[in-house]
Amino acid sequence: MKAITLVEAVNQALDYEMSADESIVLLGEDIAKNGGVFRATLDLFDKFGAERVLDTPLAESMIAGIAIGMASQGLKPVAEFQFMGFIYSAFDHIISHASRLRNRTRGRLTCPVVYRAPYGGGIHAPEHHSESTEALFAHIPGLRVVIPSSPARAYGLLLAAIRNPDPVIFLEPKRLYRLFKQVVPNTGQALPLDCCFTLMPGDDITLVTWGAMVYETMLAAKQLGETQGIHCEVIDVATIKPLDMEMIIHSVQKTGRCIIIHEAARNCGVGAEIAANLAEHALMSLLAPVQRITGYDTIMPYYRLEKHYMPSVNKIVHTAQEMMEFV
């Protein structure tokens, strides 16, 4: 079987599920003939036709809103925002309707929408094309927020997101879109939406991360293990909301140390939520203060400086070493 990239895995999941479920429609800007600016919807227009793969007029608020209406009628819209930085005008619909429709109608109407968007930095894109604002969505009750970090998890989590009966924000780390390949059997097997993934077992430090930062974190963990004998347990959170704190707490109870790594700005980032949970539930297990390695509380700089903004392998290694020396 051929190995595929993360963006091809997204495509494969959409293809699989659209074949299986007639009620799925795709909507977004440039997703039809052009196959999406990252080609996530490549060939789906030819295969499923213009009634199921819709190029919309250019308006994100509209995309978010019509998806909710469609969903209330039993369609299953998977909407693409071209970049995360262009979702903001759609907030009203996502926050005021998508997240609330079930609750507001006491379950009479539901909103099984998936809102997909590429996110994150590191590809030398222009302004607004590189941010990580997952915490904005994680703050909203009624939403789910899912972030895959490998082709296999992109496939399994996207299937799960589409099958889930509630609105899901599905954020794709665009830096990983074509960074590496995996064999992903097209079996339609979904992954759970409420559990973390342990990517590497270890006893010394728990490294908690998600999205593209999984890549740097794994490199750092390997380096720490091979050169310093520091054995990290690496957890890919993957479902940012709801957070699977059980698995993280369980790991920290074993290691006694935790570093949270995310690309997003620090203040009120999802790392703060994880750290607060550890303070509440794992304080007695901690051998050192919980650390966060994050983007700065600045605007994501244009690409000349983006490497200075994003957490590096070095910084993770450094922080881990310091943590081991903490007494």
Next chain:
Amino acid sequence: MKQFLNSQGLLTQTLPELASPSHLLQLYSDMVTLQLFDKKAINLQRTGNMSTFPPSHGQEALFIGMGRAMQATDVFCPYYRDHGTLMLRGVPMQKILSYWGGNEEGSHFGIQNQDMPITVPIASQLLLAAGVAYAIKKRKQTRAVVASCGDGGTSKGDFYESLNLAGVWKLPIVFVINNNQWAISVPQHAQTASTTIAQKSVAAGFEGFQIDGNDVIAVQYYIEQALNKARNGGGPTLIEAITYRLSDHTTADDASRYQDPDQLAQAWQKEPLARLRTYLKEKGHWSAEQEKILTEKNQQRIQQAVQAYLNQAEPEPEDMFDYLYETLPKELVKQRQSLRKTYRVEA
């Protein structure tokens, strides 16, 4: 569609006063500059010296005519394809290259004016423009605003909201829509069922019309008229300039995936530079020799800007903190120090 010079280089109505031979030569020269600049920028991208760039090809007349129509004291609220106009507003080429080359310095412009920076979130600049126009009106100044966006941008709520407000408050603003027929891969007829974009002004209660955006004379003349009206209390105008995007959307796009080559070939027949060149030649104002001199002069100027761009120092990492607030909060002072330490260690 309002026009003076058709695609064959023939006059379709008597030329306005502004169209003196020397001014027409100026407009032609401006368009050549822009075209050569864009070619160079694309080269920089292809050779790894720039990330993404949105070319002007096929829309030079619009960008140049718009720039020449404005007065220095007017305010320009551009969208991301408007660097040709910005250059005429006094923004050095080097700054344009810096912006697309991933350096925030590009939006400083390096000059004193109140134009908005290049805006990427589509159509959002139109509302900023309406706010600027209100400030001008409130202070009873004789200035006006040019707010620009693409055809795709007219599908956004911000477009309708700004038109609506401009009508209600009778704002001194000219909306200029670059209808280049495409929003990346989406053709204009998939954006709106309306026969024209111009007619959308009717619902907002003010005048709107189409101009031939490939006729630089028409562009300058009609935008100038609308600006005069706006400066003198006559309220807003919506101008839909018909152009064609004769390039990929940006250097990150491949238009051959979705564009009909015949349509593209037809659009080349209406390209803005050829018609003016034909006209000028016909009138004896232009020769191959002049063209050569102009090209060389431009290439020198562009090469200087490119060298300055390539030679400029990399921004300091701390810059990401230094323009966030007037005074950096103490928590951020710590982060700034930590950044400094980190990159020094890693360097």
